[in-house]
Amino acid sequence: MQADSATAPEFSPRQNAVLSQALRLLVDGGEKALTTAGVARAANCSKESLYKWFGDRDGLLSAMIAFQASKVRTFERDGERLTVPGLQDHLEVFAKDLLDVLSGDVSLALNRLAVGQASRDGSKLGRLLMEHGRRQIDRRARALIDAGRRAGLLAFDDGEEAYRTLYGLIVSDLHVRMLLGDHPETDFSQRAERAVRAFLKLHGTAKTLAEAGLTAA
Amino acid sequence: MQADSATAPEFSPRQNAVLSQALRLLVDGGEKALTTAGVARAANCSKESLYKWFGDRDGLLSAMIAFQASKVRTFERDGERLTVPGLQDHLEVFAKDLLDVLSGDVSLALNRLAVGQASRDGSKLGRLLMEHGRRQIDRRARALIDAGRRAGLLAFDDGEEAYRTLYGLIVSDLHVRMLLGDHPETDFSQRAERAVRAFLKLHGTAKTLAEAGLTAA
């Protein structure tokens, strides 16, 4: 499953700078503030160039998503033999990273944008966002819990389902609340810790439960 | 269950009909389709009346949320002694109801609307939606798991946190995916069942685990 195929985004430095300014506008003022004239002004370029580079407004939005996704590279940890504390730690780091990503200004702004357009464009932006924005971090988590199972530390039938469980335990309704403009707790560490503990209690093997001290919790 | 407090929306029948038409427009065509002229045309009323009744466009949007919330009354089950199968069943019914509500056309459209406005109006609509739309169903679940604890079937320290866990297990990222335009699985029953099983495994007492057959799962 070669990822790329159609999409070879790779914009020029100048275009990247423009996209960066566009993201800034979007974060600051929401979709309403993201006008072609505004982007051109903020980026010191002409509207004509915008249309030459990105086709139309939708093309600009898509490019913004691709650009942002290209910046959020996540490292893939592997190799090293997994121990129970190691797995727990890795899961907690993942959980905190996930929460940090989801609560980021740009992420929230782009998600709001895509949600707003979902009824209109046949969810083109939404698909783009789910594809580009989540694939990386999803794969990282999937690799981690698969490794946990191979090491005999986790037990589950369906890895995808186990991951969805982990995701739900970590995020719950936090993402939607933030999208709606709420600013809930900011103690992501505690939240991550609790979520991982619950996940291990659900999918940890006897060995894991014993070593993590979850047998009598 | 009097909804109490500040808000006594209570629009006239005529206004309710207008709001209903407005919701229909919103569901069908998204926010872009929800123009004052369009609502007036669809509801056979004049724009002037719209402005007299609802003040301005934002007032209309708020009224739409209040109107929809007033229609989604949820019954509160109580009394009857809780057994393990009873609790499990009630939880599954709740989970399915929650999924049905979140995946409803009108709910999704209103959530998209509020998300789209979140950057603009200081999340006024978002707060309205979280307040009106969720309070009812939240209370129902809270009452249920509190009753479960009182009956010695559930164990947890913080009821709110336990509820968030349940919510995350049920919904995971489904809500956001749907808001983004994705149409994932529709087998809510299986999803509800799995979520409840996980929740009981996390927060069930020994008695519950034994009776629900979760000790060796």
Place this chain on the structure above:
DNA sequence: CTCGATAAGTACCGTACGGTACGGTTCGTG
């Protein structure tokens, strides 16, 4: 029947946005 209130229907206004066209400027290349 008359009066006043309510509201439908329509015409109108200002504004703002997406998209296009054009003149002027920079800069790389032969």
Place this chain on the structure above:
DNA sequence: CACGAACCGTACCGTACGGTACTTATCGAG
């Protein structure tokens, strides 16, 4: 130097929307 491509800045166009004003019609009260 000369030429052309890329591009900035701006002016422009058509359209669509939010909001207001005005005319007409319905209807209940006296």
